[in-house]
Amino acid sequence: MSHALIVLRHSKSDWSADYGGSDLERPLAKRGRKAARAAGRFLAATEVPASVICSPALRASATLALASEARDWEWSVRESGALYDEGVEGLLGEVRREPEATHLLMVVGHEPTCSETVRLLIGGGLIQMPTAALARIDLLVDEWGEVGPGTGVLSWLVVPRVIGA
Secondary structure, three states, X not given: OOEEEEEEEOOOEOOOOOOOOOHHHOOEOHHHHHHHHHHHHHHHHHOOOOXXXXXXXXXXXXXXXXHHOOOOOOXXXXXXXXXXXXXXXXXXXXXXXXXXXXXXXXXXXXXXXHXXXXXXXXXXXXXXXXXOOEEEEEEOOOOHHHOOOOOEEXXXXXXXXXXXX
16 A cells, blocks of 8 residues: 655745734735645646645645635545644654545645655655645555655655746
């Protein structure tokens, strides 16, 4: 049984917006909304994750919602604060809890966690994920619980300007 993880960094947020001061509530910028839609079109043309784990931050959930407009998605979404405030270990903890029936999982999170997670899973390298970047890691594991350092191979990494954002 093969497993794969898609890491999606949230789209560009609007630092100048009046959002009440809570970092969790910072909205997407116009450019970020465009990039999120482009990420969705890319996914719709390639593969659709069965399940998604998303940060509770508005910019992450808005990225996912806009990406979803590209296709009538049939995935389950669960929100986890670990993707917002627990770094790589928090993200990996959530991935390791994924049901075995899921073969393609996507996480929607933040920097530096997205880049650090990809680097850790593929055993190193210089990976920098700009906003709205997508990376697919093919995992060399039989179960989600086995995901860890060096257990993956980078299948692809795409950035917004390459996919038409």
